[in-house]
Amino acid sequence: MPVVAELEVTIDSVGAQGDGIAETPQGRVFVPFTVPGDRVRLRTDGERGELLDLLAPSPQRVGPACAHFGDCGGCDLQHWQTAEVLAWKRQQVEVTLAHRGLTTEIAASVATPPRERRRARLALRRVAPGGAHSRDGDQMLLGFHARQSHRIVDVQQCPVLNDRLAAALLALRQLGPMLLRRDGEIALEVTDTEGGIDLVIERAGDPGSTLRSELARFAAQHRFARISWRGEQDSELIAMLAAPVIRFGGVPVELPAGAFVQASPTAEAALLAEVRIAATGAKRIADLYAGCGAFALPLAAQAAVHAVEGHAESAKALEKAARQAVARVTVEHRDLDRRPLQGDELKKLDLVVLDPPRAGARVQCEALARSKVPTIAYVSCNPATFARDARLLVDGGYRLEKVVPVDQFLWSAHVELVAVLRR
Numbered sequence: 001m002p003v004v005a006e007l008e009v010t011i012d013s014v015g016a017q018g019d020g021i022a023e024t025p026q027g028r029v030f031v032p033f034t035v036p037g038d039r040v041r042l043r044t045d046g047e048r049g050e051l052l053d054l055l056a057p058s059p060q061r062v063g064p065a066c067a068h069f070g071d072c073g074g075c076d077l078q079h080w081q082t083a084e085v086l087a088w089k090r091q092q093v094e095v096t097l098a099h100r101g102l103t104t105e106i107a108a109s110v111a112t113p114p115r116e117r118r119r120a121r122l123a124l125r126r127v128a129p130g131g132a133h134s135r136d137g138d139q140m141l142l143g144f145h146a147r148q149s150h151r152i153v154d155v156q157q158c159p160v161l162n163d164r165l166a167a168a169l170l171a172l173r174q175l176g177p178m179l180l181r182r183d184g185e186i187a188l189e190v191t192d193t194e195g196g197i198d199l200v201i202e203r204a205g206d207p208g209s210t211l212r213s214e215l216a217r218f219a220a221q222h223r224f225a226r227i228s229w230r231g232e233q234d235s236e237l238i239a240m241l242a243a244p245v246i247r248f249g250g251v252p253v254e255l256p257a258g259a260f261v262q263a264s265p266t267a268e269a270a271l272l273a274e275v276r277i278a279a280t281g282a283k284r285i286a287d288l289y290a291g292c293g294a295f296a297l298p299l300a301a302q303a304a305v306h307a308v309e310g311h312a313e314s315a316k317a318l319e320k321a322a323r324q325a326v327a328r329v330t331v332e333h334r335d336l337d338r339r340p341l342q343g344d345e346l347k348k349l350d351l352v353v354l355d356p357p358r359a360g361a362r363v364q365c366e367a368l369a370r371s372k373v374p375t376i377a378y379v380s381c382n383p384a385t386f387a388r389d390a391r392l393l394v395d396g397g398y399r400l401e402k403v404v405p406v407d408q409f410l411w412s413a414h415v416e417l418v419a420v421l422r423r
């Protein structure tokens with residue numbers, strides 16, 4: 001049986017999940033919502049600590065930007081000064097690289113502003129208003145799950161979302177009675193596009209004709225660009241009132257339902273700026289894990305780009321956009337984990353851009369480590385898999401020249417980066 005103890009401690013540092021760390025005689029205790037310098041009283045039964053009282057706040061502590069902070073699981077770090085959060089994210093990158101024996105120049109973290117997130121995954125739940133047996137006027141809960149919980153925090157305002165997504169919360173709540181029985185829950189994926197909100201409803205089964213019509217009316221009433229229904233496998237178009245377009249390098253791309261887009265335009269611009277610097281003088285570029293062309297299309301202004309993407313619909317959307325804009329982009333639909341670019345395919349390239357999902361690009365990096373490609377620009381949403389892959393590349397003869405941390409997910413513990421490696 002773990003022993004429950006109450007302690008008074010000072011927080012020393014912040015761990016990888018964004019929780020304050022106190023070094024106690026019983027060992028390390030992780031305390032959510034604390035910052036270095038906080039004097040706190042806590043309850044602990046081992047490694048996890050629960051904040052009971054803030055006895056003396058640290059000078060690094062600030063008031064949160066949102067009334068839901070602490071309850072909503074969307075944000076972890078609103079109580080910490082921005083400059084400290086940015087320095088901590090940089091340090092996370094440094095420590096993760098050091099674990100793999102890698103050192104390099106690490107730039108200051110690039111900040112992103114509030115009210116800018118252009119995509120979000122929300123949970124919608126229908127519950128009884130007061131007590132499980134009440135029949136009148138069910139309540140709709142829309143928002144993010146509480147930390148490590150299935151409970152939805154009903155979000156009335158969100159300083160992370162951009163204004164159009166924040167304004168859409170009110171309308172999205174109205175979908176509850178249409179889509180849900182009492183105690184039912186679904187996921188809603190929303191992306192803000194030039195044509196308006198692009199909504200993907202994630203739910204198994206066929207919507208049926210009545211619901212299809214209701215959803216089409218909803219789209220028209222609230223001027224959503226598109227509504228899609230994603231079952232177990234494919235997504236079905238329910239209504240499209242305007243093309244859900246995002247521009248990359250000025251080229252309009254009609255996004256497939258649920259396709260990847262960088263969450264923050266400021267972060268996307270920062271990542272692209274570093275990729276562009278790495279691309280200086282390059283004539284032939286491969287953009288791997290290209291998505292809908294966030295890097296391929298802007299880079300086509302300076303070089304011939306071969307874009308490779310594993311999601312068939314995204315590859316198709318990018319190919320169509322490139323063709324219409326007469327951009328110098330060729331597109332290949334290919335699974336890079338099973339069939340990485342190698343040998344002769346890599347021989348002719350001046351630069352490879354990599355932007356894999358969280359799992360990283362191990363197999364592709366093994367092939368690159370054997371290649372003579374002079375420069376690699378690696379965009380990563382997971383410093384741990386990046387460090388693993390960078391180690392492979394460095395062992396293959398690359399020099400890790402520079403890493404720029406990017407705070408794409410404001411107030412979360414999530415760390416992203418862009419790095420340049422050269423032979």
Ligand SMILES: C[S@@+](CC[C@H](N)C(=O)[O-])C[C@H]1O[C@@H](n2cnc3c(N)ncnc32)[C@H](O)[C@@H]1O
Pocket residue numbers: 260261262289290291292293294295308309310311314334335336337338355356357381
């Ligand atoms: C982090 S996103 C980057 C997309 C794009 N570079 C951007 O910035 O918008 C990763 C992309 O890799 C694609 N992907 C995931 N696994 C893949 C694989 N095994 N082979 C090729 N592409 C893959 C995903 O579909 C997604 O579009």
